[in-house]
Amino acid sequence: MTNAAVHMEGQLHAPAHGAVATGAVHAKGQQHPIKLYLVVWGWLFVLSTGSYLVDYFGLHGYLRWSLILLFMMLKAGLIVAVFMHMAWERLALAYAILLPPIAVLVFVSIMVLESEYTHFLRVLFFATPS
């Protein structure tokens, strides 16, 4: 227990000095008020209900797709920023983790072109009504 107490001391009080510089509100580790988590939790419920209602009311076309993407990005943003604490991590880590997935978007655009080409060929050669 003595060992643990010493460790606690180090963790509890060391950050107190640095906290002022970064404007951090937490003392040890990732410590945030419970209320913040409850608010985010509530928002995630609201956003999920929103995306379910998109389907329930059978919206179609660009309105449907843009709403789905909007709710998806908001939910993903809240989870990563607050639940996974990325908003409070050092920028060197945040950028190292958050930038590489952008490469996926490049892959998406390549595969969109590819699948449109495949679809075009299939329509041209296979989908002729007999």
Add this chain to the structure above:
Amino acid sequence: MAETVLTNPGHSTARLEGWRGIAADWASDQRAFKNVSWGKAMMWIFLLSDTFIFSCFLLSYMTARMSTTVPWPNPSEVFALNIGGNHIPLILIAIMTFVLISSSGTMAMAVNFGYRRDRVRTAALMLATAAFGATFVGMQAFEWTKLIMEGVRPWGNPWGAPQFGASFFMITGFHGTHVTIGVIFLIAIARKVLRGDFDVERRGFFTSRKGYYEIVEIMGLYWHFVDLVWVFIFAFFYLW
């Protein structure tokens, strides 16, 4: 071996703002993630690699769906349920989404109580998270059973494009596996918390390293990631 330190957002060496700070961290010829413990950094890097795996699954699904000339089955109808005589579209998936979001909420609070060294609450919230996760997997098993009974196979289904089954089983199966592993992981860490391993810095069975409450947060990162992936699967596979 040098002992690890907890990630400490407040305590950091002097840093420049924005991109200059990032360049300074990465070019410092030591460790790039200054105030981030190796455990957390490695979990984030693992999650990044997992992001690419799930991205590839969703991309192959997109390619299959965009390139087929056969109509894609309507997920709204495929996943509809009859409850109390009412035909409700996509209801099972909506419930699964809410269950998983709730599990993320309890996990976030478990991390919080962990740093407050409230052993009992932390373990209870982690076990609640595990229970939500197990519920989710159970509902997924029900969904799979229902679809298989209706004749969905990886090579065909009664409603349209044959690739539907392959995409469905691959994506939800891989996600369900992640949830299952997460439940096991949660129970293992909850046991350690309850036993007080992180208070007395008991050394791990496999790693022989001292445990800290940050392990709860690292566990939480994995769990939130599973929820995060579901957000994308829900949007692209079930709603699109």
